[in-house]
Amino acid sequence: MRSSIALHVDDVCTYVGKTVLVNNATFDVKAGEIIGLIGPNGAGKTTIMKTILGLMKFKGKIEVNGKNVSENDHHALTRVGALIEHPAIYPFLTGMQNLTLYAHDQKDMANLISELQMDSYINYKAKGYSLGMKQKLGIAIALLNQPQVVILDEPMNGLDIESTIRVRKLIKRYSDQGTAFLISSHILSELQKVMTRVVLISGGQIILNKEVKEFEKISxxxxxxxxxxxxxxxxxxxxxxxxxxxxxxxxxxxxxxxxxxxxxxxxxxxxxxxxxxxxxxxxxxxxxxxxxxxx
Structure with a gap:
């Protein structure tokens, strides 16, 4: 597999019991690419993301930077950042304490706090955070430690306009440095501003996988x-x-x-x-x- 492929999903089927939730999904995310994973509610977007993170039973092949991902084996995911459904934060810890649990580099952590303008509340307990504050903390956790792959499920959820712009600029900056992104969002107009490729899923099947420019031409x-x-x-x-x-x-x-x-x-x-x-x-x-x- 070429080194430029950060995430490789090959003929993946995801199951709950005998029910197939995702059927024969195949796509790659190259280093520096920003993939917009879009589709209707219940199409399988979050399921694919959870499968990549080894949280679902699946058949097929998933590789992150050439390393195999398997169910409940997270060895291949050491350089992967993720925000799925709800930020994984401890409510009785402060935002700073939550970040410190994951951070390998204090300077990197301080930069993210500043970039996302969390300074004014980062030392308060997370249980008192608004939805937008929790979301920014979750995004910061996903971006810690210079990840090679970042998976974001509805990252703009609960964010005001200013915060949305800041997150968008952060995503672009990290992608310019080589980080690969897989992002789902219902706010397509916002996703359109950052994504380089569209993966469209419906009924658990990927029905389209094209660069944004090609995608706009198909209509x-x-x-x-x-x-x-x-x-x-x-x-x-x-x-x-x-x-x-x-x-x-x-x-x-x-x-x-x-x-x-x-x-x-x-x-x-x-x-x-x-x-x-x-x-x-x-x-x-x-x-x-x-x-x-x-x-």
């Missing part, structure tokens, strides 16, 4: 179009079976039909007033892909 780019006579234009589109939707004072059409539309309108003597590409929207693209998958 046919839409254009909005206005003519001098939209009413007549709609009749022409209907007659020639051109698919469109209507939004306020303009029509939305597929990029694939643009040349045909231009020729038709010219032949029918209808003048175009405006034609502009609509910006790609990650949420819309995901919905389109899932709808196509479901038929």
């Amino acid at each position: 046919h780019q839409k254009y909005h179009l206005t003519t001098e006579n939209n009413k007549l234009t709609k009749k022409i589109f209907a007659a020639y079976q051109i698919t469109f939707t209507e939004n306020e004072n303009y029509l939305i059409v597929s990029q694939n039909d643009i040349y045909k539309i231009e020729d038709l309108l010219f032949n029918e003597g209808v003048h175009l007033k405006e034609i502009l590409p609509l910006e790609a929207n990650l949420e819309r693209i995901v919905v389109d892909v899932l709808e196509k998958k479901r038929g």
Whole structure:
């Protein structure tokens, strides 16, 4: 296996009893890559993450930096940081004491406290922390000790805008230094700002694995179009079976039909007033892909 592959998941099936929760999952995360693991509720995102951490019964192969992961054997996970579901913090210890349990380097710990702006409450007991404070402490624990792989499940949960921006910048900085990230989030607009690759899961199966730029191309780019006579234009589109939707004072059409539309309108003597590409929207693209998958 190439040294640039930080996390290798090969034909992995995860079970609870005889029930298959994840079926034949295969993907790699290279050093410095930020993978966005996305999909509907119950799709299997958290299950995959727990499986990688050796917390679930599975078949197949999982390797972290070339070392095999097996159920309940965490030897391969010494350079892996994780935040899954809820931060693993002790409520009757202070934030500082929680970090000290895991930290190998005091300077590294102090930098994370400062970066995440936790100085004002880090010496208070964690039981009094707000959701956002607990989340930042959990993220700090995941990023301690310069991990080679970081797995984050809904890291932006409970964070305000300023904290979200800080976490995003931290993720980018660590990835620039070679740390590989696997991140799930329902806030796709925020995930879109950091991820380099999309892994889309539905019903326990990975249905798409592409770089972000390729992913945005798979949904046919839409254009909005206005003519001098939209009413007549709609009749022409209907007659020639051109698919469109209507939004306020303009029509939305597929990029694939643009040349045909231009020729038709010219032949029918209808003048175009405006034609502009609509910006790609990650949420819309995901919905389109899932709808196509479901038929």
